[in-house]
Amino acid sequence: MQVLSGVLCPFCGCCCDDIEVVIKDNTIIDVRNACALGASKFMGYSVHRNTKPLIRKNGELVETTLDEAIRRCAEILAEASYPLLYGWSNTSCEATKVGLELAEEVGGVIDNTTTVCHGPAILAIQDVGIPSCTLGQIRHRADLVIYWGCNPWCAHPRHLERYTSLSEGRFQRAAWKRYLSRLILESARKRRYRAAGRVIKGGAAALPAEEEKRWMLPPPEERKLVVVDVQRTRTADLADIFIRVEPGGDYDVLQALRALIRDEELDVDSVAGVPVEKLEELADIMVNCRFGILFFGLGLTMSVGKSRNVEAAIKLTRDLNMYTKFLIMPMRGHFNVTGANIVSTWQTGYPYAVDFSHGYPRYNPGETSAIDILSRGDADAALVVASDPVSSFPRRAVEHLAKIPFAVIDPCLTPTALMADVVIPSAFVGIEAEGTAYRMDHVPLPLKKVVEPPEGILSDEEILRRILREVRRIKGKSQARKN
């Protein structure tokens, strides 16, 4: 039995690097320090594994050899006039680098999952910039933490524990005890509420609204947690202040806060369902903090307004810097989506939706982004690497993907793989293959190989190199025929 420490978790953008993995006979038998999401990946990665290359014949996926799968994948890409190469956020930076070379070689579009998560955030950042920092700074110094339109309790479970309110910083104390006692009180209150609902005429609905009583502010010197969301998420249960915004009302609330911190009066009673007094109180807290951080999630990027919501949040942060230190950071989802953006930017100048069809990189989200290319029916082939667009793309985009020939490189048989023409199994990056990943605050970290992959299974990087070689061979042959 061997215990490997300092393993990086290949799940979410937190990239926790304190994971301990217990290995026996090349099998992971236990994992320590990981959250439910990371632990489920480390412990379950081999259960639903695909180890056979598959190819579609007469409508059925049938087993084939790796060489044949790679050759067919290369043919699909080499014969296409506008292929889409999509995914990249669940693999290493090294694989993305080869993917970019492949996209240039086949004259296609390369897009990563940013396009359906923080794409609008990137557009806003390109418009107005971003005042940001590393998560270490936040852990040690932030005395006001705001989560806006994100739910780290579910999507980044250790974010609070490692980087914000529940972490013990050099200059800020962890707020574990406060939150724990609040959860106990809250749970007791809920029990009383349910009991009262059974005996009072009119049931629980006749009792006063629950959210009205939740302004239990800690002493000024202590770290505060604010959650702004459309529903009372599990993260909101921990918050000192929870503000419920009507769906689609984030832009209004952000702009109202900008007005309030400039001491302007609002001549309305509420903004997007939030009473102005509550916003005034929040504006006061923001202005009076010493180091504030606003984390935002898909609640801003996927709701009406999209990049304009994020732009308003960044401008609010910029305005707050007239009074105090305030920073902002997107809560990136996949463990290496930041890496996909970074590699793409250093290779092409653009972070996602890069079009090589003109022979040089072109970038115009809305035109060269995956959803638009598929919905318009422009792509005539695709390669999906470490992603599952059939599960994450809306209907029209998937309908077109289902019509065109495409290949999938993935360790599992995902819904996308079930609809593919070629399926090439790969090693799990961060478990069976090493590489580099970028944490959500743009810090590069090494991914470890903790167990050997099944026999014959290559890393994404190696598979892509072989596809690239094959594409060049096919293109060389067709060029020779033309000459």
Next chain:
Amino acid sequence: MVSMEFILITGRTIEQGKFKEHAKTTEKYKGNVAICEMHADDMYRLGVKDGDNVKVTTELGSVVVKVRKSKRIRTPGMVFIPFGPWVNSILPSETEGSGMPHLKGFKVKIEPTSEPVPDIKDLLLKTYGVKK
């Protein structure tokens, strides 16, 4: 049959996250993703109980999912479905020139149904057909 209009919010849940990377074809993933969380008052008005099936419809089509009483939604009129192939099969693709489709906060119609919740393979077959 009662049919009501709601604002649909999609998003992550920890249960969905546990299976989303390596176990999407399992029953556990379906049980945690092919669900619609709803306010108790809305369930009463719609005449459905926890675990009943409902049909969620947009202009693009409809999908059958199970109702779950929400502990998180505090105002009637809003429903929540976790990210996944079930909800995505009825979501619009228009990005309004931004590259990002509108995936949160739009109107859906919901009605009770006796149709079963499709498993992942049936859903793909029904929605996107058989690949030749």
